[in-house]
Amino acid sequence: MTDPAYQRLGLPATASTYAVLRAAVxxxxxxxxxxxxxxxxxxxxxxxxxxxHAARQAVGDSPTG
Known part of the structure; x- marks a missing residue:
């Protein structure tokens, strides 16, 4: 199950870790x-x-919105 806070970031699975940090900040x-x-x-x-994000990339999940 994906974290609701992570889902609210609205990032694609291909986003870099730096992009994830920027969105989280x-x-x-x-x-x-x-x-x-x-x-x-x-x-x-x-x-x-x-x-x-790493778990989502490992699974190869499609973007959620």
Missing amino acids: RALHPDTRAVRGFRAARKRFYGQMLCA
């Missing part, structure tokens, strides 16, 4: 990105998005 509210205390949570979120 843009998905977060600027106030959330500014809080130093949320750094570990942000890093965990970015890692989850990269893992979901």
Whole structure:
């Protein structure tokens, strides 16, 4: 099952890891990105998005929208 947060990024399966990170950063509210205390949570979120993208690429999934 694909992560709903990853699906909201709206990326094709062929997107690079850098594109996934850019989309994940843009998905977060600027106030959330500014809080130093949320750094570990942000890093965990970015890692989850990269893992979901890698899993999708491994399966060869078609784009979802």
